[in-house]
Amino acid sequence: MHFHNVIPILYSSDIVRSLTYYTEVLGFDCKWEWETPPTFGGASKDGVEIFFCLGEQGQKGTWLSIFLDDVDEYYEQIKAKGAIIHKVPETFEWGVREMLVGDPDGHCIRFGHAAHNVGFTEPLPPNIRIVERCPTPEEYTKLIDAVGWTKTQPATDPALIVKAPLYAVVAEDSNTNTALGCALLLGDNASFYYLKDVMVLPDWQKKHIGSTMMNAIKDWLLKNAPENSLVGLYTGTALTNFYKQFGFRHAYGMSMRVKPNNK
DSSP states (O other): OOOOOOOOEEEEEEHHHHHHIIIISSSEEEEEETTTTEEEEEETTTTTEEEEEESSOOOOOOEEEEEEOOOOOOOOOHHTTEEEEEEEEEEETTTTEEEEETTTEEEEEEEEOOOOSSSOSSOOTEEEEESSSOOOHHHHHHHHTTTTTTGGGGGHHHHTTSSSOOOOEEEEEETTTTOOOOEEEEEEESSEEEEEEEEOOOGTTTHHHHHHHHOOOOOOOHHSOTOOOOEEEOOOOGGGHHHHHOOOOOOOOOOOOOOOOOO
């Protein structure tokens, strides 16, 4: 059994006012209402949906958290439209940059984005070199174990994985000749490419290694991929800003796991 999504139902003293505020001020781009005058309704944007119920199903002062691409850009947009700003964007020690926004019924929304992945804390160490090659099966296994992806990956022979890329780079420590990171690029070499397994050993993260490998991948694409080719990847919210600096943007997509006999 798969859960699909969760939709909060907020108390509203005026459905029309709530929907107007969320669409015209907060930038939700779709709304609907039930009955005339409305007693229920909803607003949505990019898969985030909120329901509103007239005088029932909830209390004033409910708190929500919504993650987005860039809270500072969003702050400027909604401030100009008269949003109820309780607190301006601020970066917190738990790795989130967020602001507090109110609505006409006293609800509070924490809009934010992951902050701990923006930029890098140190320059690329002089002993690090980026080499155009695939990792060996042993190097790949060590990296994927170190970053904790082993349990989420199918039981695939690493030798098959490292044979698949069209292009790959490995970050090496020139002092020890050991692999500290890698990035793999697959595709049809015609119109679609898939970036996967961008990994850096935990002790070597925040040293510009991941960014340097990504620049190498992007340079190869600019030189070799046909114009308007699509490049995709899977990533979590925490790495949105990291990949955004290389030109990646959110896009709707679907995926499936191959499971024989519908297991």
